Amino acid sequence: MTDLAREVGRRRTFAIISHPDAGKTTLTEKLLYFSGAIQNAGTVKGKKGGKFATSDWMDIEKQRGISVASSVMQFDYRDHVVNLLDTPGHQDFSEDTYRVLTAVDSALMVIDAAKGVEAQTIKLLNVCRLRNTPIITLMNKLDREVRDSLELLDEVESVLEIRCAPITWPIGMGKTFRGVYSILTDTVLLFTPGKGPLDEVEIIEGLNNPRLDELFPLEIENTRMELELVRGASHPFVLEEFLSGDLTPVFFGSAINNFGIREILNALVDWAPSPGDANATVRTISPTEEKFSAFVFKIQANMDPKHRDRIAFLRVCSGEFTRGMKFRHLRLNREIAANSVVTFMAQGREQVEEAYAGDIIGLPNHGNIQIGDSFSEGELLAFTGIPYFAPEMFRIVRIKNPLKIKQLQKGLQQLGEEGAVQVFKPLNGSDLILGAVGVLQFEVVASRLANEYGVEAVFESTTIYTARWVSCEDAKMLDDFEGQLVNNLGRDAANSLAYLATSRVNLQLTQERWPKIVFHATREHA
């Protein structure tokens, strides 16, 4: 095997998807702690008034104590290099959250076992589904009174439409949570509350081991009965079905008690895929090709309002990145010397020396890099599959000083290109409409318009419910559509036509009335 193939083969790039409060932050800390990447838990994210990692945070982020933009943490585990891409977990999450999922090879779905499948999990899983991303599931908080395990699996299967293969099964819950039975290895891992992440877990061989009946007769009897049912009602783990995104291995644990973390990391290393081929306009790129290539999936602005520097987050798709190398920015057809490239390690920003497919590198720039941009050593290839997502909330922009209209337009054009927010210009009328996936995006835009463009903007509510980009093979039909529905149509920053629906019913009726028009919930970057 070549060195390059070995490096690619030992990489795992994933994100955690969950509804707020399911335990993503806790789990992230435990994962980093467990892998030895951080010394004490509680330093990952300055949530709820805690510490802030560095000065890289946006003002607004500091004020609200939440993470506006996702960042990247890299750590080693069992001779593998694991990249964990963080996704904002607050309900004010943004389109960034969605786009991060286009840069991972697998995802870890964390479910609060007391609550089951929640709204944000459904949305995020649907985004993973666009690329058939393999999903590992953790049922968290078993140290609490939680819902029946079979019922939880059933809910995942019916609501998320993914088959469940339980890998571990809980013994008791809440005050009587005793541990989990590992179905694959026929062993019982005993739970002791309050253990440290590196403490050994006691293991008992065999489900029928009499020791279990001595320790907790009631719970083990119940677990044996449940397992009879489980064997009939659930699916065995089949690696291919996991890799195609059709089946998820399910683990039960308690992040806060460090219980189940090791199993998750092992599953990631043993089963989750290393970086695969990436699609570009001209051809498919293999991760083990010699030449470097990468695409931008996220741009983080700020940092200091006086300096308009931004960090473009690039996912490496092939080759080897080395400090000081030169590569080409394809859209601008410009050579870039990568001297100041950074990454975000668990302990803050560090200089990267080398990176391979699956790794994320950060490229500082002054606003000339956009989401979806491709970089390569020479060959002209544009990566595909980095979409814009149909916004779920809308505002009309107004400015306090009408003389600033030019600055407003310029600012919104740039913020739109950067992917901070989507900007639609109605075909009929002079308003500008902003579309976002999370409401916080509007605040970010308002603060950046004020700081970077000197524009005081106010946002008003609209009657728009959702947007769908439209296309049609029949140009005449599209013309008719445009003519008749001129009041419901707009163009985005890339000049793509979008239908702005006032309600779900309105969208449905329009789709029924215009069967030949295709309504898209995502749009590829131009």
Ligand code: GDP
């Ligand atoms: P996030 O919003 O998904 O990042 O969730 P957090 O990690 O902030 O966790 C939300 C709350 O659940 C916090 O109060 C955690 O202490 C708590 N929590 C996380 N994991 C567990 C667990 O395994 N058991 C219990 N009882 N609480 C947990």
